[in-house]
Structures are given as structure tokens and as C-alpha cells.
Amino acid sequence: MGKKKTNSIIRIQKAVRASKRKYTSSLHxxxxxxxxxxxxxxxxEHPPSVPCGDEYNALQEIxxxxxxxxxxxxxxxxxxxxxxxxxxxxxxxxEHYADYIGYLGTNALSNHTADLDFLFNDDKENYND
Structure with missing residues (x-):
């Protein structure tokens, strides 16, 4: 049996549709x-407190x-x-979400913590599957 030959135009259309879905979901x-x-x-605001006892007497004297x-x-x-x-x-x-995304992209940081959990041996999920 031979390899099934796919049409190049159909393959490009599928790739464009997949990228549009990905782009629109990330934009959303x-x-x-x-x-x-x-x-x-x-x-x-609380009312002012009046000094009591010796503080009041000293205040009156001054x-x-x-x-x-x-x-x-x-x-x-x-x-x-x-x-x-x-x-x-x-x-x-x-101040802006776009600045935050740009910071993450510039510093090659991921917005997801699952990758870091794997590095720091957090066993909430099994990553060995």
C-alpha cells in the first residue's frame, strides 16, 4: 500500500483554520x-480623643x-x-495586561505554573505519564 497523498491546498487551509482558532481564542x-x-x-474617620488624667492637666498647664x-x-x-x-x-x-504579556515574552517566562511545579517536585499531578 502506498502513502496517501494529500492535497497541498487542503493542507494549507487546515493550517490557516487552526491558526485562526488559536489566534481568536488567545485574543478572547x-x-x-x-x-x-x-x-x-x-x-x-473617628472623632478626636481627649487626653485623660495627667495628660489633660499637663496640656492645660502648657x-x-x-x-x-x-x-x-x-x-x-x-x-x-x-x-x-x-x-x-x-x-x-x-498597569496594563499587554505590558505583563510583553514582560513574560521578553524574559521567556511562562504564565503557567505547572512547568515550575515539575521542577520543584510538586507532586499534585503525575508528570511521568
């Missing part, structure tokens, strides 16, 4: 991943003996930062 992933997350910062000195209590601010909506590339410090 890029568009979904490139939407940045948002860091939510909540500021809670204020009464020194002209031009006054006490201005300030509100205490409590900052609550929620970074759970940030994407991993934002946490690393990149």
Missing part, C-alpha cells in the same frame, strides 16, 4: 484578562502658660483597603 483571553480590577479604599500655643485635636482616620478584585498582573505592579 487577552480581552477578558485585560480588564483591570479595582482597589476599593474605605476611609473611616496652654495657659505659653501665649500663642493652642491645642487642635485631629480626627483619626482608619483606611480599609480591599485588593481582592485586583488581577494578578496588577498585584505584581503592571
Amino acid at each position: 483571553d487577552l480581552s477578558q484578562e485585560s480588564v483591570p480590577g479595582e482597589m476599593v479604599t474605605t476611609i473611616i 496652654l495657659s502658660t505659653t501665649p500663642g500655643v493652642f491645642w487642635k485635636p485631629r480626627r483619626k482616620k482608619e483606611y480599609i483597603i480591599d485588593s481582592s478584585q485586583l488581577k494578578p498582573w496588577q498585584i505584581i505592579g503592571f
